[in-house]
Amino acid sequence: MDQPLDPRIQTRQRRLRMLAAVAILATVAASAFGLNRLIRPAVSAQDVTIAVIQRGTLANTVSASGTVIPVHEEMVTSPVTTRVAKVVAKPGKEVAQGELLLQLDDKDIRLTIDGLHEQLAQQENKIAALTQELEQKRKQLVAAIELLQLDLKSAEARWQRFQKLRSSGAVSGEDLLTAELNVQRIQVQLRQQQEQIEDSKRSTRTSIDGALLQKSILQKQLAQQERQLASAQVRAPFAGVLTWLAEDEGATVNAGQVVARVSETSNFRVEATLSDFHAHSIAAGQAARIEHNGQTLTGKVQTVLPEIQNGTMKVLLALDQPHHPLLRNKLRVEAWIVTSGAAQTLVASAGPAFNGSGRQAVWVVGEGRAVKRELQIGASDGKNVEIASGATAGERLIVSDMSRYKDLDTLRVTQ
Structure with a gap:
């Protein structure tokens, strides 16, 4: 026949069951926590x-x-189509204002300048010749006018004498008329010679002005060629650093092509x-x-x-x-x-x-x-x-x- 368990044994069994439940819950919680850490990423x-x-x-x-x-950078260009004759400086070098960088071939420019000097000399000779010709024509016309003035005085004196003689019948009317016409003819000739002086002056002056204009054009061309000759010696426009240079001696460069660049x-x-x-x-x-x-x-x-x-x-x-x-x-x-x-x-x-x-x-x-x-x-x-x-x-x-x-x-x- 069964006998009831001791209450103390029952209490101990309940405590064991509770401890086991708590242990199971803790294990589940720990497992869930660890699984969560494994599953959810972290940084x-x-x-x-x-x-x-x-x-x-x-x-x-x-x-x-x-x-x-x-801020300031300047490019130096070739004035004409030519070639690089001599390189003096190197890129990266600090240069002073006016320092020679390279020399361009200037033979063609010098030939052009010589030709312009010859043309100027021709124009100056032409102006001198025209001036001398004008003076000679003026002298010839002045001499002719002086002779006509003498002829006019003589003709006027004859006409006046014939006028006096006509009243006494010593001179015919025809002779008197001839003397009068002769005075008028000489007056016309004298006026023509005086007008010819002015025409000659105007004509020769026009030729001289044309020669002077051509001389002025040649002088401007000469000044331009002389500037190009000076530009053939490529120099630093201001103190700075040479950042680029056409370094190949003998290389052809076109008019307006950059041959050097200087920067602050x-x-x-x-x-x-x-x-x-x-x-x-x-x-x-x-x-x-x-x-x-x-x-x-x-x-x-x-x-x-x-x-x-x-x-x-x-x-x-x-x-x-x-x-x-x-x-x-x-x-x-x-x-x-x-x-x-x-x-x-x-x-x-x-x-x-x-x-x-x-x-x-x-x-x-x-x-x-x-x-x-x-x-x-x-x-x-x-x-x-x-x-x-x-x-x-x-x-x-x-x-x-x-x-x-x-x-x-x-x-x-x-x-």
Whole structure:
């Protein structure tokens, strides 16, 4: 016959069952926790860049790639089609103003100058001959006029005597008329000779003026050839550095072809290249920032070049410190042009997580995990971006590249 169990034994059995249940629950919880850690991905806070949202001033900028160029650069061209006779300097050398760089062949120019000198001499001889001829004609006509004046006096005296004799009947009327006509004939001849002097002057003066005009043209041509002769000795237009030179002796160069280029050594600006998508927002006078190797220089847009090629445009940036020691010719820099600005707005450090402006998913960090959230991203100055909406000051964002987690919504963040 069964006997009831001792109450103490029953109590001990209940405790054992409870302990077993607790152990099972703990094991299940631990297993679930471990499985969760194995299944849900995590990212280490040391492997990503986390930025804190805070209030600040942000300038909206457009990025561009820039090249440092001299403010003053001058190209020297060949005055005529010729060849390089002798190279004196080397590219990269600092040159003084007027220093000889290279010598062009000037034989043809010298031959042209000699020919012009001969033509000038011919014109001068022609002018002298015309002047002498005019003087000879003048003397001949003056002598003829003097003789006619004597003939006129004689004819007038005869006519007057015949007038007196006619009253007494000693001279016929026919003789008196002949004497009168003779006076008139000599007067006509005398007037013709005087007019011939003026005609001769005008004719010879016209020929002389034509010769003088041709002489003036030849003198101008000679002056031009003498300038070309001087230009055949290519010299530095100002003190600077010789950045390029036609170095091949004997090489043919065409008229107007660049044979040397001289640049300033310590006065620079930046030529920036950017997408023509921003053409409507770029204007002269806008502030600019130039960066290289962690150093920053400031400036402004000086000129917006009108030409657009292959979807790109160029602007010239004037620097506030054009003589800064960082600058050197052809140095590649990053440029940022400020198109607008916002004060007391929410900003966060820029990073690969941001892709321009507009709504985009960004990882927000809090309580050991990161949650993907849609944020409205506004302007950017290259260093910071504007958080237009979707987050508040003090929240933290992962600004590193998180594209490998694009299919997830949450992540564990470990220390």
